[in-house]
Amino acid sequence: MGSKIVSDANAFVKFLKLCQDENKENCTYMDDISVLLVKKEELLHDIITGNEPMFVCEKAQPKYEPEVTETTADSSAVEDTLFKVEQDPGPEPLSVMKARQLLSWYTMAHNPNMPLVEAPRSLHPLWVRCDKSDPCATAWLGVEAVYSGNKTSGVKLYTVSCKGSPTADETSFTTLDELKQEHEKRHHASTVATKGYAQYNLFCSLKEESMMFESQSSVIASLTWNNVEKVLECPPLSSKASLNIKVAVGDIRSPLYQTHREMEFLLALAEGLRTGETEWLEPVETQSAVDLTRSLIEELENVAQGVPGHATKASEKQKAKTDGTAAFTSMVIERGDLDFTEQLWEKMRKSVTSYQDITECLKIVVKAVKLGKIKPWIHKDSNSTLSKMIVQSYQQQIDAIPLTGLTPANMLLELGLDKIRKDFINYLVGKELTTLNYLSYYLDTEVDLQEQVIRVxxxxxxxxxxxxxxxxxxxxxxxxxxxxxxxLQYYKSSDYNEDHVFQLQIKPALISYFYEKEQPFSWAMEVSSGQGSKEVKTALYLSDKPLVDHICFDLDIPLDVSVNGESEKMSYYRTMVSCSLISFT
Known part of the structure; x- marks a missing residue:
């Protein structure tokens, strides 16, 4: 029996070492065990920290072979077979007994007191999905080696258990004293430290207000603190806090919704130039793009000819627009100093529905400039082709612009980029949130138009x-x-990504108004003793979604959906994590 155990341990550890050395992400051991090499902590959610690679063992998925039949008359049988082949049953656990056997082989291989088992130089931690078949309802078992210098001094064994269905009954939660007793019973520690963790969805605090974002956006406050006093206590103001912010553009209640609409047209135009197929937006204006352009030219002609009332009317119209924006939102992006090309962009983006519209509008403008009917004011740092032509007209030296092919559309895209860049500079620099130097990457006009669009x-x-x-x-x-x-630094080297979570360290006092009246969607307390590699922990996790994804709860909702609807009290899944240190010396 002893030699059998030793040979089994050697075979398993050699297999793990081979997977690790060859960086194989999914291997099958003994036909019935899948061994995954996981490089992130996604499978264990918040149960473990860090991104160290680890092995995950689970039951190997059976391979369904389509049955060959002599006739295809029974289509339902064919559909059932295809369903079996295509359906992903999700991860399946091993028995707790099998998991303990795998952990024992891993431990034997690291024990220097067992020379018959070949010791690997270093192996990633091993975690095994379990089926909760023991009295403790064990859902995960894990093991990792502990080192003293270059030598293995022991291993840490982890147990993750989750009992019962989610509940809002706080009397059923493990208390702080019970958690301490569990830890002291396991580790015989004379002194222990406690630590608390809480996460709040701050958007939940605006249920009754108009400023409420869709679920694609989220602001999560994460807080940690020492010296926990009771379960589900509110984090003290001495906590360490960070905001995890993810924002999806396009929410109608966003203070930047109008800017989003402007960007929508710019992106549609750029995409059409890139692919050759343009999906034009529904026009906002009732007048045609050509009529709006003619009206703009006529207005400028009247101003130039000194027609009474026109200059005042145009100024008041622009000021009213700006004041209206300021009244609508406290974050004003639009400016009151739009030059001619920017006003032209505003009218065309709200009315253009074809490339023909763009060409006709620009022909009207170019003709008026060439004939000297208008000499409109242009921002000195404008970079578009049309702006440069207008500046040339001041000295009666105008380069010919062939308004054929895609040239007009590219010219309109330049107008939009110029205008939107100035809007963003006006806000970011005007609010002293950055400088032009820091924005140089985003304002570079030497790169091609498509790259300029990406950066804007x-x-x-x-x-x-x-x-x-x-x-x-x-x-x-x-x-x-x-x-x-x-x-700004992140986006200099990263692709556009609305799913990216930006993190901001913050003082709890600045956000306490939001989280003090909310229930956390995730809360945990941890009891620990020892230091460094000998530190051991016992923790309780309360969460609105299960932290274990391979077991079933008595619910009729998916595992990735919160159990909480509009109820006043939050219901929590309960997960217990314990750790044991086995010393080899």
């Missing part, structure tokens, strides 16, 4: 995030400044 889109996403932080969270300027630099 990144700036728009940044502005959406700042809109959340300033109008919803009312964060102070010093926090917004640091956060802006962090986001």
């Amino acid at each position: 889109r990144k700036l728009h996403h940044l502005l959406e995030i700042l809109g959340t932080c300033s109008t919803f969270l009312s964060l102070p300027h010093d926090r917004l400044f640091l956060f802006t630099q962090s986001c």
Whole structure:
């Protein structure tokens, strides 16, 4: 029996070492055990920390072979077979007894007192999915080696258990004293430390207000603190806090919704130029693009000819527009100093429905400029082809512009990029959130138009995030400044990604108004003793979603859906994590 155990341990450890050395992400051991090499902590959620690679063992999935039949008359039988082949049953656990056997082989291989088992130099931690078949309802078992210098001094064994269905009954939760007793019984520690963790969805605090974002956006406050006093206690103001912010653009209640609509047209135009197929947006204006352009030219002609009332009318119209924007939102992006090309962009983006519209509008403008009917004011740093032509007209030296093919559409895209960039500069620099030097990457006009669009889109996403932080969270300027630099730095080297979670360290006092009246969707307390590699912990996790994804609960909802609807009290899944240190010396 002893030799059999030793040979089994050697075979299993050699297999793990081979998977690790060859970086195989999914292998099958003895036909019935899948061994996954996981590089992130996604499978164990918040139960473990860090991104160290680890092995995960689970039951190997059976392979269904389609049955060959002589006739295809019975289509339902064929559909059933295809369903079996295509359906993903999800991860399946091993028995607790089998999991303990795998952990014992791993432990034997690391024990220097067992020379018959070949010791690996170093192996990733091993975690095994379990079926809760023991009295403790064990859902995971894990083991990792502990080192003293270059030598293995022991292993840490982890047990993750989850009993019962989610409940809002706080009397059923493990108390702090019970958690301490469990830890002291296991480790005989004379002194212990306690630590608390809590996460709040801050958008939940705005259920009755108009400023409420869709579920695609989230602001999660994560807090940690020492010296826990009771289960589900509110984090003290001495906690360490961070905001995890994810914002999806396009929410109609966002302070930047109108900017989003403008970006929508810009992106549609750029995509059409890139692919050759343009999906035009529904026009906002009732007048045609050509009529609106003619009206703009006529207005400028009247101003140039000194027709009474026109200059005042245009100025008041622009001021009313700006004041209206200021009344609508506390985050004003639009400017009151739009030059001619920017006003032209505004009219065309709201009315253009074809490339023909663009061409006809620009022909009207170019003709008026060439004939000297208008000499409109242009921002000195404007970079578009049309702006340069207008500036040339001041000296009666105009280069010919062939308004054929895709040239007009590219010219309109240039107008939009110029205008939107100035909008964003006006806000970011005007609010002293950054400098032109820090924005140089995003404002570079030497790269091609498609790349310019990508960079402006990144700036728009940044502005959406700042809109959340300033109008919803009312964060102070010093926090917004640091956060802006962090986001700008991120997007210099990363692709556009609305799913990215931006993190901001913050003082709890700045957000306590939001979380003090909310229930956490995740809360945990941890009792620990020992230091360094000899530190051991016992923890209780309460969460609105299960932390274990391979077991079933008595619920008629998916595992990735919260159990809480509109009820006043939060219901929690309960997960217990314990750790044991086995010393080899």
